[in-house]
Amino acid sequence: MKEEVKILALDKYEVGLVINALNEMRNKQIARDEDTTFIDEVLIRIIDTPFKKKHVKVLECR
Numbered sequence: 001m002k003e004e005v006k007i008l009a010l011d012k013y014e015v016g017l018v019i020n021a022l023n024e025m026r027n028k029q030i031a032r033d034e035d036t037t038f039i040d041e042v043l044i045r046i047i048d049t050p051f052k053k054k055h056v057k058v059l060e061c062r
Helices: 012-031 037-048
Strands: none
Touching: 012 037
């Protein structure tokens, strides 16, 4: 059975927001002396994912 995968398009600001939120969650886990392995793996995947250039057609309004 194949694993279900979702693709999410985020701009650089949204990626920063997700990274900051996961890092805060990770810090709370560390403060409670809990395992952070899953959060670490997701953070690394998000940080290492390359940006893909998106072509946007700009329409002029006059």
